[in-house]
Amino acid sequence: MANNNSLTGGELLLRSVNYRLILVQVFVALFLCINVLLIRTFFMKDFFYTTMRYILFAVTLMSDCLILILTNFLLIFNYFHLTMQMWLCLIFCILSSVYTFVTPVTLTAMTLERYVAICMPLRHGELCSTRSALRCILIIHSLSCVPCFVILSIFFASATHSFYTQSRVCSVEIFIFHTWQAHIRSAISQFYFLIMCIAIVSSYVKIMKVAKAASGENKKSTKKGLRTVLLHGFQLLLCLIQLWCPFIEAAVLQINLMLFINVRYFNYITFILAPRCLSPLIYGIRDEKFFLALKYYALCGLAVDVLLIHLVCVVYCS
Secondary structure: HHHHHHHHHHHHHHHHHHHHHHHHHHHHHHHHHHHHHHHHHHOOOOOOOHHHHHHHHHHHHHHHHHHHHHHHHHHHHHOOOOOOEEEHHHHHHHHHHHHHHHHHHHHHOOOOHOOOOHOHHHHHHHHHHHHHHHHHHHHHHHHHHHHHHHHHHHHHOOOHHHHHHHHEOOHHHHOOOOOHHHHHHHHHHHHHHHHHHHHHHHHHHHHHHHHHHOOHHHHHHHHHHHHHHHHHHHHHHHHHHHHHHHHHHHHHHOHHHHHHHHHHHHHHHHHHHHHHHHHHHHHHHHOOOHHHHHHHHHHHHHHHHHHHHHHHHHOOOO
């Protein structure tokens, strides 16, 4: 009887995990489709790829797409216990580690751009030109590579040559051999969190002062900028909590396996998928210019698809 109960419990757990895996695939596919549509809209108008805030928005979208693909790929491999050689796993982990930081650092840069636009409007054209945007992208990726470079330097000093040819289920935790490595990783994440929070809060406070002094159209524009900074702050908070998830999950794993599975699933949905759906909301829907362009191209694409289907039906029926 106990054996049957155990089997039933195992089947229920498997069904639950299957349901969750399918749900994740639906979310990932949906967000990727939305992001690809937004990226397509970005490249359709000269105004967007010559304006700094839209360029940074496109960087965020591309970063989100890459993170969604990488994390989903690793999730599927972990779920089915598929192994890969460590050198290939290392490449996946480097990319995911770098682009985990690219999104929050880009969000901070977007917040600073809004600060310049509202608090220093006369210098906005000079400080936020297309050339400045390209330099900013380079700086964003350089800053995002620093934590990964520090962790990898420690790893390369500790790993043996035979390690790279081993086949295991891929995860970032495999490359952390000692507890102090995890502490260094945590310290770097918290340092980045602190710097980015200071930048967000400072920008918000200064924009709020300008909002109080503004009037008419300026007041309306400034309040919209204030809401944008708040949304960036919330999105940034979710992204940065993601950096703490591995340590929370490691502690929970010591308590209970089922609790660990539930916590890991919750973290993936809340701190990886959710922040990626906020980018389209902040600039894809709330921004009037981008929303009009998005609606135009989306409806045109739909009209073309309907026309093609109609022509195929006519040809087939005749």
